[in-house]
Amino acid sequence: MNDNGYVRPELVCPAGTPAALRTAVDAGADAVYCGLQNETNARNFPGLNFTPAELETAIGYAHARNAKVLLAVNTFPRAGEFALWREAVDLGTRLDADALIVADLGVADYAARTYPGLRLHLSVQAGASSPEAIRFYCQEFGVKRVVLPRILTVAEIADLHRQIPCEIEAFVFGNIGMMAEGRCSLTNYVCGLSTNMDGVCSPAADVRYEEDAERNLTTKLGPFVIDRFAGGESAGYPTICKGRYLCDVRNEPYYAFEEPVTLNLSALLPDLMRAGVTALKIEGRQRSRAYVRAVVSAFRKAVDDIMAGRDASLASLLALTEGQRETQGAYRSKTWR
Amino acid sequence: MRDVAAEITLGPVLFNWQPDTWRDFYFRIADEAPVGTVYLGEVICSKRAPLFDEHFDAVAERLRAAGKSVVHSTLSEVTQNLDRKLVESVASSQEELVEANDGSALPQLQGRPHHIGPFMNVYNERSVAVLARGGARNFCLPVEMPAATIGALCRETQNLDATFEVMVFGRMPLALSARCYHARAHGRTKDTCRFICDDDPDGLELRTLSGQPFLTVNGVQTLSHDFLNLIDRVEELREMGVSRFRLSPHSCDMVRVATAFRSLLDGTITAAEASEAMVGLNLPGPFSSGFYDGKAALSRSLQ
Numbered sequence: 306m307n308d309n310g311y312v313r314p315e316l317v318c319p320a321g322t323p324a325a326l327r328t329a330v331d332a333g334a335d336a337v338y339c340g341l342q343n344e345t346n347a348r349n350f351p352g353l354n355f356t357p358a359e360l361e362t363a364i365g366y367a368h369a370r371n372a373k374v375l376l377a378v379n380t381f382p383r384a385g386e387f388a389l390w391r392e393a394v395d396l397g398t399r400l401d402a403d404a405l406i407v408a409d410l411g412v413a414d415y416a417a418r419t420y421p422g423l424r425l426h427l428s429v430q431a432g433a434s435s436p437e438a439i440r441f442y443c444q445e446f447g448v449k450r451v452v453l454p455r456i457l458t459v460a461e462i463a464d465l466h467r468q469i470p471c472e473i474e475a476f477v478f479g480n481i482g483m484m485a486e487g488r489c490s491l492t493n494y495v496c497g498l499s500t501n502m503d504g505v506c507s508p509a510a511d512v513r514y515e516e517d518a519e520r521n522l523t524t525k526l527g528p529f530v531i532d533r534f535a536g537g538e539s540a541g542y543p544t545i546c547k548g549r550y551l552c553d554v555r556n557e558p559y560y561a562f563e564e565p566v567t568l569n570l571s572a573l574l575p576d577l578m579r580a581g582v583t584a585l586k587i588e589g590r591q592r593s594r595a596y597v598r599a600v601v602s603a604f605r606k607a608v609d610d611i612m613a614g615r616d617a618s619l620a621s622l623l624a625l626t627e628g629q630r631e632t633q634g635a636y637r638s639k640t641w642r
Numbered sequence: 643m644r645d646v647a648a649e650i651t652l653g654p655v656l657f658n659w660q661p662d663t664w665r666d667f668y669f670r671i672a673d674e675a676p677v678g679t680v681y682l683g684e685v686i687c688s689k690r691a692p693l694f695d696e697h698f699d700a701v702a703e704r705l706r707a708a709g710k711s712v713v714h715s716t717l718s719e720v721t722q723n724l725d726r727k728l729v730e731s732v733a734s735s736q737e738e739l740v741e742a743n744d745g746s747a748l749p750q751l752q753g754r755p756h757h758i759g760p761f762m763n764v765y766n767e768r769s770v771a772v773l774a775r776g777g778a779r780n781f782c783l784p785v786e787m788p789a790a791t792i793g794a795l796c797r798e799t800q801n802l803d804a805t806f807e808v809m810v811f812g813r814m815p816l817a818l819s820a821r822c823y824h825a826r827a828h829g830r831t832k833d834t835c836r837f838i839c840d841d842d843p844d845g846l847e848l849r850t851l852s853g854q855p856f857l858t859v860n861g862v863q864t865l866s867h868d869f870l871n872l873i874d875r876v877e878e879l880r881e882m883g884v885s886r887f888r889l890s891p892h893s894c895d896m897v898r899v900a901t902a903f904r905s906l907l908d909g910t911i912t913a914a915e916a917s918e919a920m921v922g923l924n925l926p927g928p929f930s931s932g933f934y935d936g937k938a939a940l941s942r943s944l945q
Binding site for chain 1: 718719720721722725726729730744745746747748749750761763764765766767768769770771772773784785786791792794795797798814815816817818819820821822823825826827828831832833846847848849850851852853854856857859864866933936937
């Protein structure tokens with residue numbers, strides 16, 4: 306802890322590809338998180354993620370620069386298909402990943418029993434939001450860190466910190482889903498691919514953009530209209546929880562769940578660092594290297610400024626937010642709910 | 643097939659019904675519905691739970707007197723202290739059998755028999771084994787689990803003392819959030835909701851911009867518009883090793899629904915007759931086989 310009462314937090318950054326991993330490490334990430342090219346991780350998107358050989362090289366690159374690599378094995382295996390997740394855990398261990406991020410009770414159990422020295426982080430996909438739930442994972446599997454669902458206020462996080470025996474990692478920037486992580490089957494309902502089991506959310510293959518004569522744009526996921534934009538308006542990616550819908554108690558179409566916004570907690574960083582958050586997580590394994598470089602550099606500087614007692618400015622990040630609109634989500638106050 | 647008698651169960655009421663309606667519903671279930679187990683308790687919103695307190699004991703007593711097993715279900719999403727207190731008060735009850743719908747309930751249930759609810763992420767044999775080690779005996783599977791995975795799970799867990807339950811009727815729970823979408827639809831927040839969700843006994847319908855019925859809002863929960871109906875798959879599920887079939891309560895005639903499923907299990911009607919018996923329930927959405935066949939639930943019902 307420094308004179309200002311802050312413990313230096315670990316900056317945990319997304320690495321969707323080997324190139325993004327090197328970019329994040331070079332931009333000042335303390336740790337990067339990534340996944341393998343299959344359904345064992347929750348960003349199982351085409352063109353993303355690592356082959357075993359790439360992972361080995363990437364871990365070497367990061368370790369040579371004192372950065373950690375956290376391997377996400379954070380989906381839920383289907384019955385009878387556990388071997389793929391077992392192999393992912395084995396591989397992460399063999400390649401010396403600094404921690405495995407797990408969500409499934411069975412995967413956590415396998416990892417803890419097979420590799421007692423392996424550091425386990427509880428994925429946000431596990432949806433553990435109370436001290437009781439988190440303590441259960443700590444006791445059963447020796448979990449060392451929990452990645453908190455984006456549904457708690459800073460005050461609730463501070464309160465939680467005092468009641469659990471493990472570290473806290475909290476999301477501070479990026480795409481924000483409205484549903485509690487690990488508890489959403491909307492994509493599966495519409496597209497037939499499960500977020501929990503297949504690591505897929507609003508898959509690009511099911512996205513359609515339809516333009517009419519007036520250049521109005523309709524965005525669809527599967528057979529469903531998710532939103533409509535007037536000619537020239539910038540159109541968001543059709544994610545079910547960010548669409549506009551009709552409802553008998555509303556006169557106009559409305560964002561039934563949330564506007565398309567980006568989570569940006571830069572203004573709350575000092576509060577989060579005082580609340581006992583050990584690691585600050587940036588979302589965006591699907592993002593470009595330029596995006597990763599900009600966001601990681603900005604947060605690196607902000608954290609260093611706060612630790613040095615200077616005001617942190619993250620104004621430059623607004624340009625990178627979705628529709629250039631940002632939110633503090635559930636973190637600031639209960640009125641968001 | 644596991645050597646366990648098949649049972650029709652009634653899941654907890656997910657919606658915010660008027661307390662008297664809630665009580666009368668369960669009294670009728672006790673008197674008339676051929677269900678073996680009834681799950682009681684508020685699983686969606688801790689703010690609603692006190693509304694039913696005055697009737698809770700009378701309902702549980704009437705159900706038990708009618709020979710039903712009563713299982714107390716815990717809250718599905720736990721964020722605030724109010725939520726935690728509700729979970730603790732339910733899970734600490736030593737007399738009642740408890741169904742855990744969130745990890746928050748697990749510490750208190752370790753070492754004694756309990757149920758695992760459909761809001762817990764249990765998709766594979768190793769997860770079942772971990773929970774069974776702690777005393778879990780019955781698992782109501784996540785609604786998104788397709789038939790092939792249900793079958794595989796039953797096969798891979800034959801050495802465990804566990805029974806499996808599958809939801810076969812009702813709007814399908816699809817997502818949970820910290821935000822109350824009922825309150826949001828009315829321009830309120832969760833703290834200032836004034837219990838507006840009691841307007842909608844089967845949830846509040848959302849349509850797409852093209853007017854297509856799509857989803858249903860129930861407080862912090864999002865459900866399908868369509869109604870899951872697996873009555874024509876019950877025999878198949880039975881052969882896989884599923885022994886318990888869960889009906890999710892709606893404002894329709896649930897005694898009639900329960901009777902159709904029970905008669906099918908008893909062999910007093912055929913599957914075709916059972917399907918026929920489900921026609922005319924006057925539901926606010928069409929039937930769907932949901933996730934059962936492993937394809938997009940919605941595109942299936944549209945075909």
